[in-house]
Amino acid sequence: MATLNIVNKSPFEKRTLEQCLSRIAEGDSVLLIEDASVVAVTGTAYAELLSGCAQKLYVLSPDLAARGLTDKELLGTMTAVDYPGFVELVTEHERVHSWL
Amino acid sequence: MKIAVLVNEGPYQHQASDSAYHFVAAALDAGHEVSRVFFYHDGVNNGSRLTTPPQDDRHIQKRWSALAEEKSVDLVLCVAACQRRGLVDEGERERNGKDASNIAEGFRISGLGQLLEAGIEADRLVTFGD
Numbered sequence: 001m002a003t004l005n006i007v008n009k010s011p012f013e014k015r016t017l018e019q020c021l022s023r024i025a026e027g028d029s030v031l032l033i034e035d036a037s038v039v040a041v042t043g044t045a046y047a048e049l050l051s052g053c054a055q056k057l058y059v060l061s062p063d064l065a066a067r068g069l070t071d072k073e074l075l076g077t078m079t080a081v082d083y084p085g086f087v088e089l090v091t092e093h094e095r096v097h098s099w100l
Numbered sequence: 101m102k103i104a105v106l107v108n109e110g111p112y113q114h115q116a117s118d119s120a121y122h123f124v125a126a127a128l129d130a131g132h133e134v135s136r137v138f139f140y141h142d143g144v145n146n147g148s149r150l151t152t153p154p155q156d157d158r159h160i161q162k163r164w165s166a167l168a169e170e171k172s173v174d175l176v177l178c179v180a181a182c183q184r185r186g187l188v189d190e191g192e193r194e195r196n197g198k199d200a201s202n203i204a205e206g207f208r209i210s211g212l213g214q215l216l217e218a219g220i221e222a223d224r225l226v227t228f229g230d
Contacts (some may be wrong), residue, residue: 006226008116034115062122063115083126090224092101092134098227100108 002027004093008034008100011046016099021053029056031081031089037063040080041073051077060086103127104210104222105137106215108229110145111160112153117146128171136218137164139207141178141229142201144177144187149204155190163203168206175207 005024010060017036024030026079030053032040042060050057061071061080071080081089090096105124109116124134139146167173177187182222183196189203203209219225 008119008228008230033119063119083122084130086123087103087127087130087132090103090127090226096224096226098229100227100229 002029002093003028003095003097004028004089006096006098007032007036008098010035010038012038017046018049020099021049021055022060024055026054029058029089029093031058031060031086032078033060033063033086035067038067038069040064040075040078041069043073047075050075053077058085063088101224102133102135102222104135104218104225106218106225106227106229107137107146108141108144108227110142111151113142114230116228116230117160117208118158120226121160121167123169123226123228124173128167128173134171134173135222136155136176136214137167137183138176138178138218140178140212140213140215141181142185144181144185147175147177147204147207148202150202165204165206173206176217177203177207179209179211182209185194224226 005020007017007020009016037059057078058081059078061082105120106118111117127134168175186199188198189209190201193201
């Protein structure tokens, strides 16, 4: 059963997103919240890494909106969720791991 | 489903406390049980009743206390983290000879065992930190 990996820092500030992506299993998922949401959109230095990602990728839309970004600019591999969607992801995965 | 939450950061400095609150509120709205929110490290500062944020700002402590009152969420502050940071309930005030207490309504001070118990008993443990 799969793990939900939560990343909350921008990769421009901390290496937790890269560490997470290099270690997790194929069936796992990654949820970008808080400052990590800035790389959910097209045109960043991380777009290629995230576009070629085998895992399911999600971003918390209120955090995206709080940073002036919109769902329309999302990478093709990224799915936006709200807080109820965040809760659903937690229940659908067997474990939750926050990369702090 | 039974969900427990760990909050490692204080209010207003990092987003962790806000994220945790919105997550807990959404989980309760979806009909899940939030068995416990454990506040560790600077997270214990969420439980001071002496905070007075500007009136047009969110009141993080009161928001948590309302969850405890309305939804019976167990809000637990780590005792060692509280002692270091000056978070005091009546028992701690007496035990450590302090002149006042400052713990907010709905919070209680207890040990790290409460975090382990929450992790064991809940189906999921979700951590919010910096």
